[in-house]
Amino acid sequence: xxxxxxxxxxxxAVDDExxxxxxxxxxxxxxxxRHHHASFQVLPDGDRHSRLLWITDLLPDSLAGLIEAxxxxxxxxxxxxxxxxxxx
Numbered sequence: 001x002x003x004x005x006x007x008x009x010x011x012x013a014v015d016d017e018x019x020x021x022x023x024x025x026x027x028x029x030x031x032x033x034r035h036h037h038a039s040f041q042v043l044p045d046g047d048r049h050s051r052l053l054w055i056t057d058l059l060p061d062s063l064a065g066l067i068e069a070x071x072x073x074x075x076x077x078x079x080x081x082x083x084x085x086x087x088x
Contacts, residue, residue, distance in 0.1 A: 005030060012037070019043075031066075035059040051080070 010029035025036035038056040045051040
């Protein structure tokens with residue numbers, strides 16, 4: 001996590017055909033979550049581009065804003081790494 005603490009995640013499913021990974025946070029979330037289930041799916045977006053669809057379901061609902069902010073931070077970091085590795 002950005003603040004340095006570790007979160008343990010369980011990979012629930014991987015589907016190479018549809019380019020989808022499903023996971024759940026099972027330990028270490030701060031603040032604690034009662035439920036966390038999420039998926040990444042890579043979708044085509046034109047001839048040479050892809051779009052990442054990231055869906056997260058969590059409880060309690062009151063933490064949605066915090067998780068959304070963390071997700072936005074993570075998306076920015078992933079984009080930077082992927083663009084750097086692609087040489088763009």
